[in-house]
Amino acid sequence: MLNLKNAIYIGSNKRPSLYDLTLPNNFNGDLILFIHGYMGFKDWGAWNLLEEYFVTENFGFCKFNISHNGGTVDNGIDFPDLNAFANNTYSKEVYDVHALIEEINKYIDQNTRIHLLGHSRGGGIALLNSNNTKITSIITLAGISSVAKRFSDQEVLSKWKEIGVRHTQNQRTKQLMPHNYIQYLDFIEFQDELNIEKVCRELQKPNLVIHGDNDTSVSIDEGVEIAEWTNSPLYTIENADHVFGSSHPWTSDKLPKQLEEVFTLICTFIEKQRPIQLPPENLHLVNQLVAFSKIDGETKELEFEFLLQIAEQLGLSKNELIELFKQNISITPPRFESDRIIQFYRLCLLMFIDGEINHEELKALRNTGIHMGLHPNATEEVIKLIQLYPGKGILADKLIQIFQVNHN
Numbered sequence: 001m002l003n004l005k006n007a008i009y010i011g012s013n014k015r016p017s018l019y020d021l022t023l024p025n026n027f028n029g030d031l032i033l034f035i036h037g038y039m040g041f042k043d044w045g046a047w048n049l050l051e052e053y054f055v056t057e058n059f060g061f062c063k064f065n066i067s068h069n070g071g072t073v074d075n076g077i078d079f080p081d082l083n084a085f086a087n088n089t090y091s092k093e094v095y096d097v098h099a100l101i102e103e104i105n106k107y108i109d110q111n112t113r114i115h116l117l118g119h120s121r122g123g124g125i126a127l128l129n130s131n132n133t134k135i136t137s138i139i140t141l142a143g144i145s146s147v148a149k150r151f152s153d154q155e156v157l158s159k160w161k162e163i164g165v166r167h168t169q170n171q172r173t174k175q176l177m178p179h180n181y182i183q184y185l186d187f188i189e190f191q192d193e194l195n196i197e198k199v200c201r202e203l204q205k206p207n208l209v210i211h212g213d214n215d216t217s218v219s220i221d222e223g224v225e226i227a228e229w230t231n232s233p234l235y236t237i238e239n240a241d242h243v244f245g246s247s248h249p250w251t252s253d254k255l256p257k258q259l260e261e262v263f264t265l266i267c268t269f270i271e272k273q274r275p276i277q278l279p280p281e282n283l284h285l286v287n288q289l290v291a292f293s294k295i296d297g298e299t300k301e302l303e304f305e306f307l308l309q310i311a312e313q314l315g316l317s318k319n320e321l322i323e324l325f326k327q328n329i330s331i332t333p334p335r336f337e338s339d340r341i342i343q344f345y346r347l348c349l350l351m352f353i354d355g356e357i358n359h360e361e362l363k364a365l366r367n368t369g370i371h372m373g374l375h376p377n378a379t380e381e382v383i384k385l386i387q388l389y390p391g392k393g394i395l396a397d398k399l400i401q402i403f404q405v406n407h408n
Contacts, residue, residue: 030136382394
């Protein structure tokens with residue numbers, strides 16, 4: 001088990017910040033990377049307990065402090081560095097996610113599936129990082145749908161520009177949180193890269209949208225927009241506020257009910273994305289068909305389409321089938337005779353699928369039948385029947401009868 005607590009990564013403007021990374025002993029290959037929201041931090045409320053829930057289910061979990069959220073490497077809770085907070089920007093937060101992914105790549109292998117889970121402002125940041133090739137899916141939890149909306153009040157903007165700084169009170173700590181005007185200038189400079197609607201409409205990855213129906217901080221209308229733009233369903237948590245029943249500090253050893261619902265939704269969402277593990281016999285059969293299709297040095301389009309039909313029936317995707325073509329596979333017969341007969345029959349169909357078969361392919365087909373331990377008279381009869389009636393195949397009863405007659 002790997003358990004890093006308050007490890008250091010280097011974020012935007014080379015500012016160090018803290019992160020936690022846990023990989024359980026029975027790690028299932030799915031790593032959740034959690035992004036906190038505005039005036040948040042990695043250890044806020046029930047986020048630590050949420051991590052424990054996922055780790056118990058064999059997920060990896062990583063959470064971190066945005067580099068300019070006001071925390072420091074000596075104190076990552078609350079906001080001891082208001083100057084850093086004042087100079088935070090959306091583009092810095094987008095960069096921090098990229099930097100953190102590069103950092104945790106030291107501890108995970110290339111097959112690890114990384115799922116970005118962003119809360120509130122962090123949900124928008126997750127979407128803005130969706131084009132990262134190392135990301136498998138995006139999950140927004142009360143996520144914002146627009147950065148521009150945060151700068152839409154012209155009267156506030158005018159006063160902000162004049163004074164150079166504006167303040168928002170943190171209702172929990174009662175601190176006056178400063179925001180330098182550079183935050184707005186950063187948005188103007190990078191507004192195309194910070195266009196959440198644009199990335200949503202272009203999103204090609206699985207996306208889960210969750211929002212509470214009693215959220216007074218980020219309207220559920222923003223969740224509706226994200227769902228609409230990504231062509232995804234919106235999962236609404238009944239009676240849930242912006243933090244799904246959580247608060248800071250969180251002293252219970254159980255998640256609030258609404259956050260438990262979130263946990264279940266995320267587990268189900270990720271479970272559906274996992275690659276299907278083919279039974280060894282199915283993968284073996286597809287491997288053999290691929291190897292045979294390459295005997296003459298090329299696989300014709302019709303042959304590939306036939307292979308794809310078989311592969312999909314056995315639980316293999318098109319991309320996974322293409323990967324098999326890149327491997328150097330030898331032809332080995334299945335253990336049971338019934339499986340060898342089926343395999344030989346499928347090889348015959350594959351060879352005759354386009355109505356053409358050359359001498360070398362026919363020779364290879366006959367030799368494969370012998371290699372499988374099948375009676376030569378039976379295999380020859382199968383070949384002749386498929387040649388006589390191309391595209392029609394052989395009924396199962398007839399196929400069995402051929403091999404029974406010639407059985408040793």
